Amino acid sequence: MPNNNKELILSAPLSGPVLTLANVPDAVFASGAMGDGIAIDPLNDTLYAPCAGEVIHVARSGHAVTLRADNGAELLLHLGLDTVELQGEGFSMLVKEGARVSNGQPLLRYDVDKVALRCKSLVSLLVITNGEHFQARPITLKGVKVGEPLLHVVAKTPAETQDEEQAVGIEVFGQVRIAHRGGLHARPAALIRQTAQGFKSRSQLHFQGKTASCDSVMGMMGLAITEQAEVHVSCRGSDAEAALHALLSTLSTALAEEAHAVAPAVKAQHRSAEAGVLHGVCAAPGLVAGPLVRLDGIQLPEDAGRHNVEEQRQQLNSALGHVRREIQLTLENAKARRHRDEEAIFSAHLALLEDPILLDAAHLAIDQGSAASHAWSRSIDVQCKVLQQLGSTLLAERANDLRDLRQRVLRVLLGEAWQFDVPAGAIVAAQELTPSELLQLCAQGVAGVCMVEGGATSHVAILARGKGLPCLVALGDALLVQTPGQSVVLDADGGRLELAPTAERLAQVQQEQRRRATQHAQQEALAHTSAHTRDGVNIEVAANVASRSDAAQALASGADGVGLLRTEFLFVDRHTAPDEEEQRQAYQAVLDAMGDKPVIIRTIDVGGDKQLDYLPLPAEANPVLGLRGIRLAQLRPELLDQQLRALLQTRPLQRCRILLPMVTEVDELLHIRQRLDTLASELGLSERPQLGVMIEVPAAALLAEQLAEHADFLSIGTNDLSQYTLAMDRDHAGLAARVDALHPALLRLIAQTCAGAAKHGRWVGVCGALACDPLATPVLIGLGVRELSVSPPQIAEIKARVRQLDTVKCACLSAELLNLGSAAAVRRACHQHWPLG
Template identity: 85%
Template sequence: MSKNNKELILSAPLSGPVLTLASVPDAVFASGAMGDGIAIDPLNDTLHAPCDGEVIHVARTGHAVTLRADNGAELLLHLGLDTVELQGDGFSMLVKVGARVSNGQPLLRYDLDKVARRCKSLVSLLVITNGEHFQARPITLKGVNVGEPLMHLIATTPGGTQDSEQDGGIEVRGQIRIAHRGGLHARPAALVRQTARRFKSRSHLHFDGRSAACDSVMGLMGLAIAEQAEVHVSCRGSDAEAALQALLATLSTALAEETQAAAPVARPQRHPAEDGVLQGVLAAPGLVAGPLVRLGAIELPDDVGGHDIQAQHQRLELALEQVSDEIRCTLDHARIRGDHNEEAIFDAHLALLEDPILLDAAHLAIDQGHGAPHAWSQSIEAQCQVLQQLGSALLAERANDLRDLRQRVLRALLGEACSFDVAAGSIVAAQELTPSDLLQLSAQGVAGVCMAEGGATSHVAILARGKGLPCLVALGPQLLTQASGQTVVLDADGGRLELAPTAERLARVQQAQSQHAARRARQQILAHTPARTLDDVHIEVAANVASSTEAAQALANGADGVGLLRTEFLFVDRHTAPDEAEQCQAYQAVLDAMGDKPVIIRTIDVGGDKQLDYLPLPAEANPVLGLRGIRLAQARPELLDQQLRALLQTRPLERCRILLPMVTEVDELLHIRQRLDALAAELGVKERPQLGVMIEVPAAALLAEQLAEHADFLSIGTNDLSQYTLAMDRDHAGLAARVDALHPALLRLIAQTCTGAAKHGRGVGVCGALASDPLATPVLVGLGVRELSVSPSQIGEIKARVRHLDTVKCACLSAELLNLGSAAAVRRACHQHWPLG
């Protein structure tokens, strides 16, 4: 029955009780990996067409048939579970591929008793395999007879009807082996989804006789594809070939697990039982003592029923929107800080939050009479069970990401506070913390965390290592019986949680902590003195900051100035641009926070890969090569003019230095200098701040001598310079580990920049991540860099590193590194010449 070109009422293909997919006793179908739909436990022996359409596939074993409805929906009708193993025995197909069928027409018959005795279950499925373009709503969840209305199907995008008509025969296929470590878990699945959504074509992944749409993370994970498994990819649409090649590249490029860049993770080891000690698995190293604080999960109130269904749908949508905004804010700040691990984790969370399998299951539960909190919780728990039943330890760990979303959305729904009341110095115990929990607890200054469950490769473990927070996982249920308040020792390195440490043991731990604190204190004291090499060359060690608060912390940590103020902090996470007065106030606050130290302020660097809600820009095939940095300022000059006017009004102006991003030629610099002069004249400002250029594209490095003639200083952004030189997107999860700024090609560009700047007496700084790498400090000093802008917490460490160097020796050895063949070779040589520790 068709209501119009987009809407379709599907009739029951069988008679019997109706079930939701989530209740089907099969992990693949229940997960939605095959698509959205509904199930019937049949009482009759004939499968009928649920609508008018064309037969596009008939199973070789006669147990399933696929129709394409007139509105483009592709409907898989699957009789029973695991019936493919019957090899057609008991089935009789009544139609052929290409046949035109009408609503209610018999499609296949089967021997009810024979099949029922030999298959796993007779429960049969009606699944929309291209459901990414359709919204499916059950009309009834009671018993039906053949031909009665069963499901309402609405085409939600042009792809549901138009693409099927225009591109019906345009399909390409390819096959590839999965290169991602651990298979297709959350982050690589999110990467596949991100790739697929760049194209108009509909894409599916096929594995072991099952399929999933490439824009569903849950569907992809539900396929349980292991590392090195061979999969097939199909793409249909106007740009199918380009989509196929992009997806094959994504699937075949190994995802660089964040753990590679972190401390090695110990294999699970079980030591002999010891009284008063719980054995766990190292997730993040460290040794701490403190009071134990036990955290519990959110408890749902009873679902009393009688809800206004529409109100509950709206309530869930508002909560999802709130959490989505929170995650996007976390992502924005992670990008500004350059924290790629955190960015990748919450990118995957955002993809899961938008996953149709989760959303449809929750809304269906609301339709069945549940309140929004219970509907959301049921949807999450159903998918967690699916992941845990797929036989993959890694996928079971990734269920924790779903529980994170459960907690966050429930807090939004129930109005509960999102922060924990935990004192600094506590050791937190929980069944399983989520990534969001970990970030909150770290910000509150807890000493360590331990979990009854969890794994050493979980996202929580990755974040804990990044935060330097000792963490033990897999301690077992006994952890949850421990009383809060007791003093414990968390020896993450030894895999031990000591529940009743002796006074002597606590004294030893306290001594170790005191020694560590003393080293930090000595570094802190020395951090406020200049960093001079053994041959008395001064190296300025400044800080990268993104707010006046971070600037104050940097000054307290001994920063010689701000080497990079990322002004994006003013522009993100808001619906309108900051005006001139707000910008001036913010920049002045940073200058005031830094006392008498200089502050380098980079003009806004958004566009392309960093979008703003209030600055709509055209979609770009390759954002990192598109309209961003100074190029955006050229396209929208009013933005830069407003920012320059605000900067010109800061005082004292001689401490304010302006840095221009993404410059590729001298004319761009000269144009901005002319604008700066004109705006200063308009404001009656006689002074001029120093104007510098970021060296972050190879063209700028190669033109460093010419740029230095007109710039007051040069600052090398090694993050972007690395990706442009190596032709590797630094935000690409599969390539991140290979984007290493110690690559000899990068070092050659840095050397050329320093040589060109020296001809005009200009200083060169490095404000990219390489400056914060102690292993790279001697190399950068040897190549001629005289300013390093680092993370505020590393100022003391980098200054201490500088004080042990001789610039002449560094220059000689660094020159040799330029002739090596890889970043790995450079790092080996650095460890040999300038060992850490």
Template identity: 85%
Template sequence: MPNNNKELTLSAPLSGPLLTLANVPDAVFASGAMGDGIAIDPLNDTLYAPCDGEVIHVARTGHAVTLRADNGAELLLHLGLDTVELQGDGFSMLVKQGARVSNGQALLRYDLDRVALRCKSLVSLLVITNGERFQARPITLKAVKVGEPLLHIVARAAGETRSDEPQVGIEVSGQIRIVHRGGLHARPAALVRQTAQRFKSRSHLHFGDRSAPCDSVMGMMGLAITEQAEVHVSCRGSDAEAALQALLKTLSTALAEEVHADTPRVQAPNHAAEDGVLQGVCAAPGLVTGPLVRLEGIQLPEDPGGHDVEEQRQRLRQALEQVSRDIGVTLENAKARHHADEQAIFSAHLALLEDPVLLDAAYLSIDQGCAAAHAWSRSIDVQCQVLRQLGSTLLAERANDLRDLRQRVLRVLLGEAWQFDVPVGAIVAAQELTPSDLLQLGAQGVAGVCMAEGGATSHVAILARGKGLPCLVALGEALLEQAPGRTVVLDADNDRLELTPSAERLTQVRQAQAQRAALRTWHQSLAHTPARTVDGVDVEIAANVASSAEAGEAFANGADGVGLLRTEFLFVDRHTAPDESEQRQAYQAVLDAMGDRPVIIRTIDVGGDKQLDYLPLPAEANPVLGLRGIRLAQVRPELLDQQLRALLQTRPLNRCRILLPMVTEVDELLHVRQRLDALGTELGLGERPHLGVMIEVPAAALLAEQLAEHADFLSIGTNDLSQYTLAMDRDHAGLAARVDALHPSLLRLIAQTCAGAARHGRWVGVCGALASDPLATPVLIGLGVRELSVSPPQIGEIKDRVRHLDAAQCRRISTDLLNLPSAAAVRQACHQHWPLG
């Protein structure tokens, strides 16, 4: 029965003894990750409504139902534990989603004996899933009968919840398939939260019989949503429809860094395979030697208790604010350097730092007498345990992000120095390092890192690969038993840490390190000279960049030009589109950074896996086959016209080249050329920039000759061309390794593109990832490619590769490669004909 608009007394939905959630034999419910509530060990066979309300979710398997009470509290009524596995057998749902129910109305019946024999436990739960707005106060902890007073629901005090939460408004819902590799772990959950917070509406994610608010990263991770799972999203409020569409897009768009060509292999380590050697898993390749240095985590002394509650609350708030500012600085630095991986990782950390599940648990511990440091540490430890018990290796690895936040906040609370005491060139050993640890150690010049725990897909592994820092994980507890200071060899290429290397082995490793360093220096010394084959064929080695800063780096590294400027950097992470003036200045800055060298600027390529806040697009079942690239320009022509006007105002115009993405037919090219001519006339210009077409769908490759008749050049985007040709999503965890651009079918399309362009005297470049693969360089030259656009650090290496090739020989051998049966066969042949040095 309601007491007022906010408070509510719930009656018992079942008869039986009561348990607190902490005593429920289920890690997620017991941790409070799902919210406040209570449990009943039922003695009857019918579940009743604890209050008046609306049915907002019915479990597919009929064992759970979620109600929204009239005061806005959302109540999950869950009969038994792991009963979802019964697939509805023994359950009979008596209400439908959307139905209005009264206090005491029967919601579902079940076969008490049948279900009890087959489920983990009959213990049933009543949980407030929007616990960020409400808290539960038990009226009794004794046994109850159906209809007796059970819980008092109270709205949280002002300041504990969002002031803009809607109490009225439409509710909309939709379903989507989760595409994120490994399911909804920390980073994608943080993106969902970030998306939800842009809207006034309240949003929830429903999976199976569980629900979580979209503004709680821990709540969403607690759902243990797997890759390719279907989830239900509900939004209620004045902007519910917009919120729903945005959330569906976020949930259906895989993270860019989830697929890497260099994703390390994972194998079960054999810790006793060889005396003096620990076997692990390669997280980042490399071969180094140095002294072993052990890092210890922060250990807290025993908490005597009896602290001033408000003082400890204030200490924790100040520490959280300090760490939040520190992470903000890290984020800004990552953005300035355009390090997408770092941005994604530390954005997720910032979201976790604000997570209501973590904060509520910590403040509750303080209220119970704990010191701030112990309360925060306990809150983190509980959530780490929850993630470890969810049965997902990836989620268990994500617990490391929580441990990172534990360390950072404790350092502030305890006043410990942030700088590690490690010498330059050391090999660091630890139980498990955190992302911020890794950044700090990299800045201090360590040679490599190795961990007793950890995984090859962890955030630390991603950062280590990005920094070129050799890293081994999963070495086992034996790592922590090694005496510090001993000289070891970290051979991440072969998954081993050599504890007792001979003098001969140390000499060999040091020579290999010196040779690699000398080779890099040699490549860089010749990076500014042209790339010309031994038989006199010039190949332009350009760079893929996303800003004027990266263009400057490319110029310093010897780039012959910019082969691909991704203009999306101007349009993303903002609430309004850049105007014509801002765009012109940005494009001009790139041209200026490249001196007298040409710059190819791709028109905006959003849609698909790249979404804009201010450009709402309808949810698409398969976004990569939907409105993206030039197709978006067709439905929003004002965006393209504005961009073309900005490009036409750059100087000198003859160094500016325009590239059109996702072209599939000649008319699309002709239309843009007509717009370019019309806008040039409006601006009183007598010249036009070169206009090129990106070949990234099979249709464009097959029409290359017709496109080349009207285009000034063609540029092959092998990333998309691979997935479209092979019908394999390059963001699919199980298929990504097979999306290989050296597949003979891709090579045939490249050959056809080059042949078609040659008939009209047009040149062909490659700006996809294949251009950066030294193994592919001779094949591409042999097929007729005359420009390769690569990442700036690889310019010297690729130029050196070209200088050792005979173009005529490349042509003869590459023609034969078209007849091989697989990408693996092509790679094997390339190693035989053109071995890498």
């Protein structure tokens, strides 16, 4: 191994003004994703070697060359930005790979005029690509001439012995498809960092020719890795295999709350003008009135300069430590209250607070004479710009997490009070609130919040929904010119901020709030009684659950049973499959938690885009059309056999119902029924559990009559049925709002399913998102659905909705809806026939 303790002075490879990487007009280089280093805006036409070393890589397009210095530092010299697109035109490479070069030796020449006219910028980079071992300290930030001292390269801590332990270990590689919604933004990046830090090995992500250390959240975010992108992972060290396995699992497993993510973020937009009303996007529902109070961000005083560098470093480190302890306390409180969203958000904040890219930039600015406050603020601002330039709306939103840290640290440095001067019951207006600010405002009892910017997927939106705080975002700049203290109405449900409500309107809002509170209390009081329509038809309202604790909550909320137990919770986030006994205990625990209520347990539905570490499957171009559900069971029958044996050993067996996902033809059902009979006989059982089929592909809906002949019940999964019928990915940012299960085509498939089941006396349930929509309840009942499975908090509301309906009237009106031309038309008709509230 090279002696990387040997210090190295790099000379200027070009002549011209010197820039820090943070000021380079390129998001990837400025973010530090490629490594630490320096930049020069060149005035000459030749690139020279900054030190003696070996040429280890020459770009085919002739615009870049990489050297390995004698101390082991690997130096990328990159001439210009976006010059790879010139495909070598205007460049003449003067060295070859493997060649030994001396300090000051010419490496490449270029045609200044030709290249300058065709590339983004001539600004050129000198970057240490193996920066995990080395640190670059600028010697000058002024103009240089070729050969003048430019960078001081020293070995990084930890000590050489630790570096050697990592480097002498094996290096392993893996490839994975990113599962996180929106790609690698702050929270998944923080989780990856946390995973990597649990091992001694050095781990890196590689994407589209760029590399980032798994130690740096900002570096990973700077790669701009999109959802479902293929990423390469490398790990080198004594525990490289284990590290790689853990990282691949983390990268391929979406965060829990992403499964319930709402519509994508949007920029401020203006809808049709309406006097006295600002229109925005609902981030958290509700209707409130109160005085409008504006919150402004911290404004820094002028930096007087002439600071003691060591004092400023100490002030920043002290402030960072103070904020770190604050966040840690918030994190512990969130864990104690089992608030998973808060826990995930502030874990990411803690990781960002320790990010080397942010800290190094701030310390460099202090070394150059800035006050700690200005250095920290500038470091954050640069990274926010990086995220906003990466072309991802979600990543741009995550810049708000960085601004949160900016505010918190500045409050400590400047001594500003943490408490806001906001009265209880106020409606807060701000450019964009941060997560910690929202929690503080909640604690002070504000009635609602509204913002100029922001989006419905932001961390603030997630927290607001969890706190039940009405929140409106993307209202535009007009919000901040409103008179402070004026009474306003925040109608988040309707996406409206009413600026000049009359006394009559304010009284109406108060009355509506009282009505909603009373209605909610009445619904909860009847949650544990059966839901019968006005003409006496019983509709079971069950719960969708994923664990024993979910089931306990469902029973406490009044569920008539479990309409869908997703068994994937047993199989993911682990390195080996659960054995038969572990599965039996888990299923039995759910049955026990539900008292005497029935429990429908869906067999494993993984594959495609939901990969298991211990079940390697080929990557698929269209995962939702690939090896999913019952198709995977056909490929690996031992997995399903083990699960069926575990289910057959639960007691009492008559309360256990088995549901098969992704069935498309009768033979699949007959095969599983035969396996179930065989396994039951092997166990000496005479009793058989009910066996049902999920209707989630159009083929199953069209064959419902044939399937119902051999199934005990049918359960419609409207989420998948919608996207397969409409040919629209329900996770696609631009199409998600159009994937509406009230589309007439979907309703026709539901009607055909119910009609086919009725011919064999089978009942039909709905366990998809449509069951949770009160507007859809009368339509589903009218089409013949007799069981609705919803999230536990919605049980009381849906039961109350059922009790308002007459099945005969629902059937007549629902039949008419099948002839409408769009989901929007169906929704309008539903509001007219069965108004909510």
